[in-house]
Amino acid sequence: MINRIKEVIDNEYNKERNYEEIINKTSKKREFKARFVLVPASILVIVLISVSLLLTKTSKDNNNVIVSKNDNNDYIYINEEDIQNTASAQLDVDARAIQVNDMYERWPFLYNVEVPEDMELKEAFLVFVRDGGDDYTKERQTQIVYEGTKERDSYIEIAFTKEDEVLRCLYYFTNNQVKSRIGNTELQIVKIGNTSYYTKFRYNDLTFEIEGRNITGVEFIKLLKSIIV
């Protein structure tokens, strides 16, 4: 007996059509990248000078990580991890949207956060947990989400709490990762896959965990330096 439902589902998730889309998307990503690589020499010089203000010296060690130092004695070490090494958990929380104005009033440092120009603040939440009873009444942490254009598909999430740890679905950090330093603040910075960066640190009595997706390492470090001043 013909399974017509199976045929319909097969057509919905058509293997050949998806393959064509995948190849198209990889071509578009290459073109997008090329647009920013093939620039006039003079502009390239300006870009290089600007980048050097953040990261004066970079080198790759044997383990394929990026090490850099600058005049402020900041030390940036990006640990590269395989996605298979990440762990995950389900969280028992309630997330409630908050008004942007309320958010800035509570956390004025957010005015100084530097994200790439094509990105804008999209959502902000307060995360609540249970406090002994059934209801989610204890405020645990704040989460701010920035998103970029659809073409770039960039995303930044800043989570922070007064507690020692940020609650997270995914864990990227291990004890054997090399620590970085910005000013007097120690951080762990991890890169997973091609374009995802994560960091955690404690600054001004807040514990931060920040995720950046489809942004460059330079943009990610610039964001961190706008928070850790």
Added chain:
Amino acid sequence: MSTQISLEKFRQIYDDTYNETLKYIICNTSNIDDVNELLQSTYVELYIMLEKKKSILLDNVQSYIIGIAKNKIKRHYSIIKRFWNVHKVVDVESDSVEQEIPDNFSIEDVVVTKEIAQKVWEYIKKKDILTTKIFYLYYYNELKLSQIAAELNITEQNVKNKLYRTLNELRKNFLKEGD
């Protein structure tokens, strides 16, 4: 045994891993309409990785790709939707009313034409996401009810209830159309 994969083998890897990756994404998505996008972005990530690293040595290619898909899914949904899914799992288990279908009923009695099959699938997609996943696993992957329960981390009774209730609805809504 480890396998070396490279860009030249991308099409073969895609063909070999597609079905399992699709099944994983469908079972773990929060919105059935996001499946193709998630699937494509998973393989785009793999493609770019192969382009950059030239070749990767892996113990298990399928697990590696599932790992990419897992991360894609988690990042695709905003924090509100991730937490919303946590609560929803608890609600589903309270649905315990036993359902029966007529002994001589088969979904093929309803989907006599391709057009009706399409309408039936659109109807199923509009149900809650769990029902859609159950139908996909039952009719596309041809899994048993116990296997579906294990795959979706719910009880077999829950699978049966959702499947049979929806089949009854289909029988009422579409059987006349197929006559």
